[in-house]
Amino acid sequence: MQALHDLKDEDLQGLAPEAIAALAQQMLRHLRQQEIEIRFKDAKIEKITFQLARLKAWKFGAKTEAMSAEQRRLFEETLAEDESSLQAQLEQARGEPAAGAKDDTQTERKPRRKPLPDHLRREDHHHEPDNTNCPSPMCGRPMVRVGEDISERLDIVPAEFFVHRHIYGKWACRCCECLVQDAVAPQIIDSGMPAAGLIAHTMVSHFVDHLPYYRMESINARSNVHTPRSTLASWSGQGGAALMPLYDAHKRFVLSAQVLHADETPVAMLDPGRGKTKRAYVWTYARGAFDAVPGVIYDFCVGRGAQYPVAFLGPDDDGHGATAWRGTLVRDEYAAYDKVMVAQPGRIPAGCLAHARRKFDELLRDGGKSAVAAEALQRIAQIYRLERELATLTTGERLARRQQDAKPLWEDLHAWLRLERSRVPDGSSTARALSYSLNAWTALTQNLLDGDVNVDNNHCENQIRPWALGRRAWLFAGSELAGQRAAVVMSLVQSAKLHGHDPWAYLKDVLTRLPTHLNSRIDELLPHLWQQPAG
Template identity: 65%
Template sequence: MLDVRDLQPQDLAGLTPEAIAQLAARMLGHIREQDERIGCQAREIEFKQAEIEFKDAKLRKITFELARLKRWKFAAKSEAMNAEQRRLFEETLAEDEASLRAQLEQLQGKAAASDGDDGGGTKNKRKPKRQALPADLPRVEHHHEPEDTNCPTSGCGRPMVRIGEDVSEELDIIPAQYFVHRHIYGKWACRCCQCLKQEPAEPRIVDGGIPAAGLVAHTLIARFVDHLPYYRQEAIAARSGVHTPRSTLAQWSGRGGAALEPLYELHKAFVLSSRVLHADETPVAMLDPGAGKTKRAYVWGYARGAFEETPGVIYEFCAGRGAQYPIAFLRADDRHGRRCWQGTLVRDEYAAYDSVVDANAWPHRIAAGCLAHARRKFDELVDASSVAQEAVQRVARIYRAERKFAAMTAAQRLSAREAIAKPLWDEMHLWLKLERGHVADGSAIAKAIDYSLSHWDTLTRNLHDGEVPVDNNHLENQIRPWATGRKAWLFAGSELAGQRAAIVMSLVQSAKLCGRDPHAYLRDVLQRLPTHPANRLEELLPHCWQPSV
């Protein structure tokens, strides 16, 4: 039988129709086989191509991770350190520099003395400009006058005239000084009526105890602002000859925290009166006595809008990170006459916040995103991706524009954003969508782009409301004291202790935001609280407080 592939046109001459039909059928079958073979090869090529792209993306991801690990391991130590470590390194460097300069000055002084040099080589050396000491600090004057004010010139000896003076100032300190208040209550009696009269004892925060309001405030500030554990405070007091066991210090703090709780509730109502609210959370270890170890708890922070004229921040210590905690915190409270919070919530994209701003449950709440979080996704890839570098530069242009709007009113800021910032956002949005089509699925840069694109509506909420900031950095800065504190006192002893810390830190951090001295504020408040009228308690809030005369 002839092979159809070898047939020539002349071979078909004289064939019967049946033979030609058979040949045609065989040729069609051969063509179908070829088509099937080509289709299989095409599908195999597509599969191989997809597999290659997946492997390339995985290789790029692994390469990025390796590069980051190498940078952490082998980069300059100043870059590998965190902020606290770098600060310690810089402090040590300053100490070493000062020590070496002192040794050098001593050596130069000895050399000048031995060579008879008058020091002219260093006389004209430019001195660093020193910041003036605060004018409100008390001054102790020391007068230095010559013992003999007669002219030392031989043959003269006449009295000299004072023509001026040079003044130099040096800063000194008296360590914390303990002193005792003696309250003497005179007794007055009428011998005729057998009547006794005496002033009642003044109410105090620790009734019947030895600490005055100032000492309770000092203990709270040392614990929650300076982050000194009680055992360190005990040792510091012992150097002054005062015995204050850590258990006693803890009891004073407990009494102080309980006294401040009504003020905390009023402050909570003030913070939640803001139409724009920041929210964030941070983990804190809490002792779990039953398990003999610590477990993870969380501090939730809420701050009034970054552009509010009167700032304020409040914290809540919670056992977990679920959505039920912020939902409960923001709902109405009939006991304190507080309505359910409504407004714009500035937060990161943690899933728990979706329930807090759910339009079906809370129709008067709006979500706003954080540009700083979106930027961090790209900043982690800057060394490995040119796309990430371009994204960071585009975000920087938006921040430069926002800095110019900071001092404006809400209406002016909204107008300026429409004219200047919105084109930058639109260009970035279009650029991100174009770049997303050029990067492989599953790669790190694709995930960074997807984060921004999927949350674009919340990231650009600031373009619709002049009171909404572009990020949540305002509150993140107020969360940092908790990160510093947990490294000092390590964990909260109980949920009640954590909430007490939240009460104190809410008030003192808000006082700092309002430009108040936290110790002066807390001392005065604790002094006045026992006798202050309950209907005028708002006067003691951080933003309303005025020192007592």
């Protein structure tokens, strides 16, 4: 059809009228086809533009605020996929180059993404013109290389299995008939196949990435490596047992904090006798939210009774000279904590403002329009806004600002709560929400007396999140022992993550060193003291 456009008047001279008519009909059909394609393209662009606008409305709309954290995370991931897909379709419909196909040498638009980490291995691919002579017809001389532009693209090679070959030379004295050979280095699993790195990888995949063993078995099989799920479980079991002395030392470190956060979450545990699962609990203890050296430890228990935290915090002697914990405990108003507080003298309760707020938030959601709930949320929001400003201050500065700025807000809130409580009948939802804060008032305001105490227990709830993610993947703990082993591993790797360590690098080094490490120096392997080995 392009040839028709190139025709000139002189080209048409001498053509028969029938030929000219045929060319005109051909041109007309082509124009109609172009018009149809343009209308179709415009309609497609309009549709995609509308879908993009709707996605953005969903993304920033108020309805997303009603989602739970998990729902919102899944929604945002799906939204990102959809938005990228629609944007690519829109660029394709408009005939624009895809974002990834644009010239990397353009300097007018700087990329916003962060530079790729320096420690990643680089593979250089050199691209030079086939002909380096000047393309000008009047020149043709060889050109001089004056620089280069570099663009980087991130790639990955799936997990690579490799084999350590330990070759022990044998040396013999023919006259003395003696044989000398280097001793075999002790390993976590002495007579087994896995090295420390593979044991660490298995434990991280299961306890950090929450992969069930049967999935890990199929993943390894893609590399033609046969690792039955029972073998993987055995490796994790032996690795967890080796970490027990380190877990005990970590417990002593966490419980040395003067401010401690505590919370518990349910986890299903298999009950083989009944062929069902029953409810067990993971108790979480974290050093204070403002502590310069963070740490968290988990305790897997078969129940939620007060005897479990009392036993964990309260023994006078654990065989290592540790005494019962004393300090300020940030927790919610679950009744079991009352027994924990009186189990040892010197324990101070601190409340959770987030739990108090939650009562009013539930009242507003379930009860519709509640002026009391709306007012309470506004007053609590003022306290939180101030606390965000104080987060980076020192303990003394934070306490001084709380006495000066936060205390009046708390006093106004207290007076308002008592006034509203006197106006509502007993037994109502509003009365229960008001009474929760009033009954816990002394604990809720402990932060006004100690700058190291946070206003809520969200710090501890964030440390429980790995268990919430894990129980959705592996569904239940196979036994009480398996739950306790998970608590050991997750206590160490979660604390390592709090200090910015890679969980696999940490566990690999620890499992390598533990067989020959002196127990008297076990603290050197704790997450807050561990140093990445050179090289």
